Every structure is written in C-alpha cells, then in structure tokens.
Amino acid sequence: MYDSGKILIGIIVFLILFTSPIWYDLAFGNPAKKPNLVLPTGEDQQECVMSAEYMRDNHMELLNIWREDVVRNGNRIFATASGKKFEMSLTKTCIHCHSNKTEFCDQCHNYLGVSPYCWDCHIDSPKLEIK
Amino acid sequence: MDNNRRKFLKLAGLAAIGVSAGKYIDIIAKDTAHQIPPADLISGTELTSIKVNSKNRWAMVIDLNKCLVDEDCTKCINACHKTHNVPDIGNPKDEIKWIWKENYENAFLDQENYYMKAELRDKKVPIFCNHCDNPPCVRVCPTQATWKREDGIVMMDWHRCIGCRYCVAACPYGSRSFNYRDPRPFIKEITPDFPTRTKGVVEKCTFCDERLAKGLEPACVEACTAKALVFGNLNDPKSNVRELLKENYSIRRKPGLGTNPEIFYLV
C-alpha cells in the first residue's frame, strides 16, 4: 500500500485520541463519587408509587406515562398495587418525599452524566426559596 | 477497489445496521410493554380527579358592566399570572400574557362604531383565549401539541410543542405568547404547584384545567371581586352561563371568522 508509514502513524494517533478518556482518567483523573442516596425518613414517606427495583430501572418510563395521562388524558390519580392513591405529579408527589434533589436524584444523575431537562419547567425544590 | 471488496463492505455495513436495528426494536418493544397498572379513577377521597367528558362544554361569560366599574382593577390578571408562573419580562417584544386588558375597539376590531356609548368606547376589557369550538390553532398544529378536549377546552402540551409558532399565526385573537427567553428569571414568586415553561414553547390560557380537575373554578373567576367573570357549562340549559346568555345581549370577538369563540361579553 502507498504511504504505509504515514497511514500507520495516523492510525496510532487516532487510537490514542479515541481512547484518551480512558487512559487520561486512569493517569490523572479523580474517581467519580459513587452515588450516596439519602432516602426520605418521614413516617408517611415510606411507600413509593412503585417498588424500588422498578423505579431504579424505569422511573423515566413511569414519568413519561404519567405525563401523557395527566396532560393529554386529564387523569391525575395513580393507584399503586397496594391500593394507595397518589397524584401523578413530579413536583407534588415525587419531590414531596424526595425533597432534597441534591441528596437523591442528582447523586445518580451526576455520576452517570445525565441531565434531564424536566427541571427546566418542573419545580425541583418546592420547600426552598426559588431564585 | 475492485467490485468484490466493495460488495463485501456494502454487505458488512448493511449487516451492522440490521443487527443494531434489531437491538433498537427490542428496546422500543420493551418500553411499550409497560408493567404498571392503569390509572384508576376515584371519587370520594381527598384526591379527586374529575373526569374529562363531553357532557360538559365549558365557557365563560364576562359581564362588562360589572367589570368596568373599577377600571384599574387587574385582579383576574394577577391571579392567573401568579397561579401559572407567567413571567413578567418587562418589554412588549418578549412579553408573555395569558389574560390582559385591551381597548374595546382593539378587542372587538370588527365592531367599529364610533358613536357607541361612552361607557364602553375607550375602555379596556379583559381578553384571553376564546377556547373556540372550531379552533384554527388546533387545525394548524403540526404535532398536536395543542388540541381540543372533549369538554371544549383548547389545551396545551408543553412537552410536545416544538415552538414553530404556526398556532400564533393562526389565532385571530392574539391570545398566544411565545417564550422568546428563559422565563424563570422573570417570575417574581414561583408557585411550586404548577410548572413554569421553558424557552421555545408557545403558551396560553388553558381554562385552569388543573383546577377544574379538582372541582375548582378558574383562578381569574375566583379572584374577580366584582363577580364579572362567570364560568359554566354551556351544555346544561339551566347553568349560570346559559341563564345569563338568555337574559342579556352578548357579543363575541370576530364571530364572522367561523371560529365559534366560547367567551361571551355582556355589553
């Protein structure tokens, strides 16, 4: 092949750049803080709308279904498997119990580098003062 | 490159797309097979959600004689804008308003009448979305981010709106506002119970659908101390709005356009 020397050098440079996040982190980076979830402690805050296993994997799916149901169908009440009724609302229900977003939601989100844009509109700290 | 190598690479590319497509279809299929029970509907507990149905046809009658007694009153505007976190941008270019007061001659542009009675001419009347029966904004929305509910309310879905502003162009009443900037810094006091909106979506009055679901009247109606705003069900011949319309002369904005607005003004 023509210019094989240049091509091989190019491939090596590309591989170095492509894998740079890995070796840079190994060499110089700080390990990301593992999520440290603080669960709500209130007496009436011990039952979530779904099980923890389900929520860990599917809370976004649940929220998407809620948002369609509330906004487009006008249904606002959600019944859990045990019969308890909740209002389908991110701020009024989820954040009502998980009131400290930094100690709960952000722990996993920051670790994974996820920034959901829900908070552009939905209030994330109803008890604190909003700036 | 000769033909065989080229063919092989094309096949390999297609195969890669095929394999990953299979994976994506898998993921999407899993998404739609949701494992949560459907939402139940209750009544009689402290959590109520009044079902949306076509038996109701919500409308509003505005008695201008009562409204114009206090010309500086803005209670309906303040209540609406506070309840729904409507920002106060402070300049007419980017401003957002769900309800506001407009000169009579501008609100009723098709009723030019220079010699009309002075109590109405030169006065400001409250205007907002007319929740038309035949809404042009709903017709033009390319994503159905605005649609007409069974009970007559023209709703907004701020999750789906792409901000194309076709609805703003189609509305003959100027009821809709577009978020040209991030509204959050311009909301003095956020009401946490209701979300704000984000930049790039169109918003307007939604007849307080979140309050209607709890059996409450719209915020503007509740705030009006002169009882000039009357909210009710047009489908019920004995309702307050039907009685008012039977006994008084009422006008609507630009009825000739065929939009069938459901906000009636008693003059």
Added chain:
Amino acid sequence: MLELALKGSKKYWGWIFFLSAIILVGVYFYSRQYDYGLGITGLSRDVTWGFYIAQLTFLVGVAASGVMVVLPYYLHNYKAFGKLTILGEFLAIASIVMCILFVAVDVGQPLRMVNLILHPSPESILFWDTVVLSGYLLLNVIISHTVLEAERKSIAPPKWIKPIIIISIPWAISIHTVTAFLYSGLAARPFWMTAVLAPRFLASAFSSGPALLLIMVFIIKRITKFDPGSEAIKKLGLIITYAMCANVFFILMEFFTAFYSSIPEHIHHFQYLYFGLDGHNTLVPWMWSSAILAIVALIFLLIPKYRQSEKALAWICPAIFISIWIDKGLGMVVTGFIPTPLGKVVDYSPTAPELFISLAIWSIGFFLITVFYKIALSLRRELVT
C-alpha cells in the same frame, strides 16, 4: 465522484474557505441563539415569523423553479436545456437544504422536531410541507445522482429514472402550492388569505429561480469553459419574462381587490407596505425599490433586443432576483402580522445575530452549489478531454 470537488484552482479553494468562514460565524451566533432563545432575533409577541421564515418561503420557490428546465427537456424533448437540467436539480437540492436549515434555526425547540414524525397531523399544512419538501429533496438527490453517474460512465441513465423525473415535475408545483397553503388558509391573517397567493408564489418562483440559475450560468461561463448555448439562455430569458408578467399582474390584482373593496383589514397591510401606517414605515423604501426593480426589469425583458442579449440579462436577472426576494420574503411574511389581529402596528427588523445566521445558511447553500457544480462540470470536462 466527490474527489472531483477536491481538486481545484486557488480561486476555487479561496471561495470555499470564504464561505466556510461565514458559516463558522453563523454557527457561533446560532449557539448564542440556542442559549438565549429566539429573543435574540427581532421577533416579538405580535410578529412571530420574520427573516428566517421569509428566507424559507423564498427558497422553496427557488427549489421549485428547477422544474422550468426539467419540464421542457423531459416532457417536450427540448434538447437545448440538456446541459442545464442537472444544474437545475442541484440548485433544487441546495435550496431545499437551506429551507430545512431555516426551519431548524427558527423553531423554538429544535431537538423536538422529531415530533413532526412521531405525531403526524394530517390536518396541519405544516405537516404536509415537511412531507413534500423531504420528498422533493429525496427525488432530486436520486435523480441528480443517477443521471450524473450515468454521464460519468458515458451510458444512458437507467429506464426507471424517467418516471421519477416525471413525478418530480408536479411534485415541484406541489411544494410551492403547499407552502402557499401555509399562509392562504389562515382566517386570522387577511393579508395572506387570498386564493391568488399560490399562483403568485408559483409565478414569482418561476421568475426568481431561473433568474438565479442564469446568474450562476453567467458566472460559470466566465470562470470555466462551460456554455449551455445561447438558445438555452434565450429560452430561459423568455420563461423569466412570462413568469414575471404573471407575477406583476398578480400583485396588481391584489392591489385592486384590497383598495377597491375598501375593507380596512385588507387595505391597512398594503398601506403599511407602500405608504406607511401610523408613522411606521420601515418597509416602505424596500417595497418601492422592489417595485421599481421589477417594473424596470420587466420593461427591458419585454424588448426582444434586451431579452436576448446576455449582457442585458446579466443585470436584469439580479434585479428580478432581488426584487422578488424583497417582495416575497420580508414583504409578504412580516406584513401578515402588521397590523396585528388587534389592529396595532408593531415594527419588525432583523437583528445582527439573525442576519449572520441567515447569511451562514445562504453560504451553506452556495457551498453545496459550488461543490455540486464543480463535480458536474469537472466530470464533463474530463469526458471531453
């Protein structure tokens, strides 16, 4: 065939880099707009469509105008347009790409544009506009690629391309009719709600598009050995003349209906455009310039001595292009909103970021045209030598 675009003179590369620089400036301003919101433009609560949508409307017309060379050649065997059809198709591709970009920068939540596909709304003309514009882009990409590949191999194009080319002819008419329907079905905007809007759009498209094509043919004639032949150029001049006659006629029809009926809601828009309303007269000098350019160009076009002279066409075509760009662009789009449905006059003028972003998108279009034409013309030159 892309390798043909990678070999060029210093002037060619200089032009490419010049366009790229403008594009980068536009990217910077778009990032600012994405961050701040559309408030960075001159748009307001009352005038919600402005410069971006004006460019979109104008460019859909330029895209549709490819049909003016395709139709005679493929339907009527008019061989003189033989060398021009591929240029017309490339112009269509570049124009549609610019249209899509103008929509993307104008929309408030661009990342949600996929909702147009996820939630189709057949009652909305905007939905159909996305369908026909995407279809037209696809058609032209397939056609130009197939025809050029066949030229490269010095064989006739495959038989299945002929029906696709025939389909592209009514499709071209449809893209501009649907774009006109965006406006002409809105009861809220009496300035737009006129049955003659779609015919007006088509007439102005078929004069401004071929005018741009001729301008580019003249430029290419100067810098390469490409020559489509004087018969093709004269015929295009004739097409432009007829289309411009129709365009000016339609505009005069609008004037009559508005002013003779004396309906304030109709008159006020024309007053705002040509005479100013309530002291607001931003667009007045623009509209009169457009009118004067149109009339002067049309008069010279009607005289055969000038219409058939390439020297005369070299300034008549830019005059027509600019005149229609003003009239169909800002003149038509913004005036739909002024006066507002509440009867107020609100001014609009584009801001610097808005203009830089628009300039960048135009540069992307010219970039595409340059690359495409370079490929096509290098191919033909190679085949000749």
